[in-house]
Amino acid sequence: MANYKYKVSHICGWVFGAIVFTIGVLNFIFVHPVPAMIAMLLSCLFFPPIHQWVKTRFGFTIPAWFKVILGVAIILFTLGVSDLGDIIDNWLK
Secondary structure: OHHHHHHHHHHHHHHHHHHHHHHHHHHHHHOOHHHHHHHHHHHHHHOHHHHHHHHHHHOOOOOHHHHHHHHHHHHHHHHHHOHHHHHHHHHHO
């Protein structure tokens, strides 16, 4: 059962990291490079190999609840406050 949890957490990390990284790339292309770089750097925290590197290099892990809150905050900020949300709304009209 532990192996199943391990695989699910890795899949969730890759998916969530890819979503946040994609948001960063879209911000970089359409809005402004500074928040985009921040989003892309923070997306690295979600990828399992980088998480493992931080664990071995610095000796601590970032809790899953913090990653979820961070990811939701990035998504809400990007779609709610940033100009990317307006660009997406205008594109869908």
